[in-house]
Amino acid sequence: MSEKLHIDKYEKNWMLISITILIVFAVAVLVAGFALGFQLPGVSDRVDPRTVSQAGPFADPGLREVSPGHYEAYIVARAWSFVPREIEVPVGSTVTFYITSTDVQHGFKLQNTNVNVMVVPGQVSTLSHTFDDSGSYDFVCTEYCGSGHAAMFGTLTVVP
C-alpha cells in the first residue's frame, strides 16, 4: 500500500504546462466574459407559450424606443417565421432583444454579431447589442423546428 506515484520528468513538465495553459485560458474566458461587457442570456421571467401572444408585450411584437438611442425589440419565433420579420434601427442604437417561442424550440442568430441565443418555449431570451455599423443583418433560425426550418429568417437593417 506504500507505492508512490511515479511521474516521468518529461510528463511532469507536460502536465505543468497543460495546467498553466488551461488556467490562462480560464482566466481569459472569465475576464472577457464578465469584465469586458460580454453578455449571455440568463434567468428571466417565465411565460406560458400557449397564451404569451395574447396579452403582454409579446401580443404586439416589434421595436419600441425606450429612450433616445435605446430600443427594445420583442420578437416572437414560431414555425416558421419571426414576428416581426423586418426591423430597422438608426446606427449607434442599443437594442435589447426579448425573444420567445409560441411552439417549439428555435434559434436566433444575428449574423456578424455576437447575438446568438436559443429560443425556448416558456422562456424569454434577453440580450443587448449596440449597432455601430450600418448595414443589413440577417437573423436566422439555428435550431431544427420542423419542415420549414430553412425558410425561417428575418432582417435587421441599421440605417445611417
Add this chain to the structure above:
Amino acid sequence: MLATYELTTGQKRFIWHHLLVAMVALAIGTLFGPLQAFEHSGLDLYKYLDPVIKSYYQGLTLHGVLNALIWTTFFITGFITLTTIKGLNRPLSHPKLNQTGFWMMVVGLLTAAVPILLDQATVLYTFYPPLQASWAFYVGLTLVVVGSWVEGWGFYLTFYQWRKENPGVRSPFITFAGLVTMVLWQFATLGVAVEILTMLLPAALGLIEGTDPELARTYFWFTGHPLVYFWLLPAYISWYGMLPKQAGGKLFSDSLARLAFWLFLLLSVPVGFHHQFVDPGIPQTWKAIHAILTFGVFFPSMMTAFTVIASLEYAGRKRGGTGLVGWIRALPWNDPSVASQLLAGILFIFGGIGGLTNASYEVNAVIHNTTWVPGHFHLTVASAVTLSFMGISYWLVPHLKGKKLYSAKLGVIQAWTWFIGMLIFSNAMHVLGLLGAPRRTPLGEALYVPAEWEGHLLRVAIGGAILFVSAILYFWNIYKTVRNPETAEVEVPIAESREDPQNTPAWLDSWKPWLIATVLLIIVGYGPQLYFMIRDISLTSPGLRLW
C-alpha cells in the same frame, strides 16, 4: 505472464453480434451522410428517395441516431465484453445477464427504428421537446440504454468475482478502463432516462399535457457531454492498452493512464451547461462554473496525448527510428489497424482544440448551433472514435471470425481516404460556421445563403463524397473478411506496461473514493440548479409534430 484465457466460440459469437448490429447501423446511417453533404452544394438527391425517405430531416435523424447512438453503443458494449474477459482471463460470471442486456438493446433498436423509418420520429438525435415523436421512439431508446446498463452489471459482477479471488492485485488496465467507461455511461444516462421517463414518454402517451423544454434540455445535456466520453474512452483503451503493442512498444505509464480515466469519470458530468451557454433560464454563474470544469476535463486528454505519443515514440525507436521525427516514420503504417488509429489521433488534435473553443464561455456565442459544431464532432466522434473503431475492427473481426483480413492494403487506403475526406469536410464546416451558417439546415434551399459560402459548401460535398468512398472500402473489406476462405488465428493485442502495474499506487485501483467524489461533484455541479428548475417546472408546452 499468466496463461491467457482464449475466448470460446460462443463468446466470440456473442461479441460478433454486437459488432454486426453496430456495423449494419453504421452502414445505413452513413448512406445519408453524402446526401446531406450534396444537398449543401445544391444537389438534392432526397427528392428521388421520396417513397421511402420523406425529407432531409428524416435522413439526418437516421444519420445521427444510427451513427452516433447505435453504432457507438453496440460496438462499445461488445468491445468492453472483450476487454473484461481478456483482461481478467475468465468468462463472464453471469452470461445470461449479458445476453438479456444485448437482446433488450436489439429489441429497443427495432422498436425505435419503426417510427423513424415511418417518418414519425423526425426529431433528430437530440429529440428536443416539444417536437414530439411516436411513443415507440422513446420506448426504443430507453430499452437500448437500459439494455446497455444490464450488460454493464454483468461486467461489474464478473469483476467483483475476480476481485474476491485476487485481493491486492492490480486490476488489468484494459478491464479497469472498460469498467470506468461503463460506470461513466451509467451516471451519464441518468439525465436522459429521467427526461424520457418523466416528460417525453408520458407526453407522447397523452398522460401529461406537455413538457418543460428548458428542463428537458438540461436533463439532455447532463447526459450529452459525458456521452462523448463514453464514445471516446474505448478509443483511449485501444490507444493506451493495445496500440503500443501493435506498434511494437509498451504503455508508457500505467499509473497515469489510470489517473486519466479516473479524472474523466470525475469531471465529465458536471460540465453540461457548456452546451447551454446561450440558453435562457440558466444563470450565467452556473454557465461559467461549468466552463471552468470543462477546462478541467481537458486535462486528462492532455495527459493522454503525452502518454500515447510517448508510448508510440518508444515503439518507433525500438523499431530503429531515430531523430526528432524519424520514429514516426518507423511506426508500422502498413498495418491498417495502426494507420487508422494514428490518423484518428491526428484528427483528434484538431477536434480537441475546437472543443476548447466550444467550451469557452463567450467564443461559443460565435459558433453556437452553426456548422462549426458538426464540423467539430466529425473530428471527434466520427474520426477519433469511429476511425479508431474501424481500426480496432481490422484485428477484432479476424479474431472473432477466425478469418484472415481480406486486404491490409485496402484497409490502409481506407484510413487515408477517411483522413483526407474528413480534413476537407470538417475544415469547410468549421469555416462555414464562422461565417454564420446554421447547422441542421438544408443550406441548398435556404434563402439567406450569401455567395461567399458557396465554395465552402462545395468542399463539404467533396469531403462527404471521399468519406463515402472510404466507408464503402471499409464495409467491402469487412464483408470479404467474413467471407474469406483463408482462416487465421489473430490475437488480441494487449500492451504491457513499461513499469510493473503492481507498482501503481493502490488509490489508483480503488473504486470507492472515486465513486464518492464523482457523486459529490455531480451533486455540487448540478444539484442547486436542477432543484430550482424542478421546483419551478411548468409542463406548458404541448407536443407538436411539425414535419
